[in-house]
Amino acid sequence: MSHQHAHHHFHHDDHSSEKIGWAFFLNFGFTIVEFIGGWLTNSTAIMADAVHDLGDTISIGSAWVLNKLGHKKANHQFTYGYKRLSLSGALINTLVLTIGSMWVLSEAIPRLLAPQMPQTEGMMVLAVLGIAVNGFAAYKLHGGHTLNEKVLNWHLLEDVLGWVAVMIVAIIMQFVAWPILDPLLSVAFTLFIMVNVIRHGAQTLKLFFQASPTSPAVEEVEQQLLNIPQVQEIHQLHIWSLDGEHHVVSAHVISHCSSLEDYNNLKKQVADALQPFGFANTTIEVELAEEECRDNVTSLV
Template identity: 60%
Template sequence: MHDHQHDHKNSSSNRIGWAFFLNVSFTIIEFVGGVLTNSTAIMADAVHDLGDSLSIGLAWLLSKLGSKEPNGSFTYGYQRFSLLGALINGLVLIAGSLWVLNAAIPRLFEPQQPHAVGMFWLAILGVVVNGYAAFKLSHGKTLNERVLNWHLLEDVLGWVAVLIVAVTLMFVDWPILDPLLSIGFTLFILVNVVRNFIEAISLLMQGTPSGSLHSRVVEALLEIEHVEETHHVHLWSLDGESHVLTAHLRLDKTVDSERQKEMKEEIGKVLDPFSFLHTTIEFEFPDEYCRDN
């Protein structure tokens, strides 16, 4: 179990590292390409990608930190630092999307004609590089990786928009397509990022990872023989994927140590489908007072 968790954390860090280096390298290419094509849209995307690179670099650092083992200061480990990275990246992406909208909307009224052929080849490269980086992160399940994946998907959609505009401008004089498509894909990404951002805030506030998870766990525990009532059932998540459960189970009769051992095995089986990282279960007998009340 320990080796599995360690390998999972290393895989997450490696995927984010790949995305970081690809993004930084392509951002440099974008700045050069923006100058050569005299395209303000590409220069704007280069600035946006620079912000993405900084965010991904921060996420990588926090992911590395999140792989450290638990200690006396952080008894559950450092996985919540990854969740903090998701929150910061969500903020950066929301700010970046608003900045793109602020730059694109005025161009609806004063469209500019860029170098279409140069845009075309940069767009091809942009789709390939960002698409590969997004593919690498798509294998991750942590909230941090999902938010970063939206960074990269935004870039892929942006370059698809640039590619469409570049091909169109080779044949017709419609420069207004550039800001129209930019606004469209930015709004699409913004909606999804806000959803993940709200989830990150909820998890940082120790909200239940899923709306139905609490009730399903309680139902599963109540199916165990001699479990009369559940209370102090607390569910929270360390990083959006690794969940923690604590619960008190009031029994309908006093049972001996052998039966308690059997019940612990039964609890392990009914909770196994939930894949909790940590579980703490306490038995309370009929004549016992709950000290946490």
């Protein structure tokens, strides 16, 4: 990497971190305002959105930290680097959103049976603030190149739409006494949150248990390697993911290599076969057909 390219890469990472930091402080500050505003306006819908924003704040905060840590080099303690730390942020987020969602439901469900009229003027003021703050944060992250920036931008746009819904409900209740709309909206928000929590929580747990990613599939990688003429058999094929984006593969390849030239040619073919998958790390051991594998661990292939 040239000095100029390295400087540009560093500047880009620094700019990305700065933008995520902006979004974090905006979201964190407004989440506090939301909880206070939800209590003052007696609105469970705003409380539900506050829980949603709290989850987003944790996501943005962990993304901000990881945006810095993710570029630290691997060392003797963290030999694969620090990318796997993102899973801890995902688990914390899952726990907070689950507890928060259960609390909102415990407040909202009784109000479906005995609706209480919220303070609609306050709801509209908070909705305007919510649209403005989340819209500005989304604008700050717009056009970002990193996956973190793109995912967080979609989260913030979701929040803008959520506040539009709060605004519409508040305006309706301003003219029509339908207090049940408030708990109905909060239950809808909360169910939306829970669906995402279950989906992301399941994915995170799979990563913790080192399940193979859905793409690339183990069978797909195996077939690509078996397509190499010199490869007779494959075993001890393992694929796992560091953080859901960066995958690792290891395998034992059985081949007849009668010379150093054959061996070097095989290595090149294996590298070419695996290149399209974009693995963060590959470890391939070449074994001769008559050689006994030293690893006795049960493997898939």
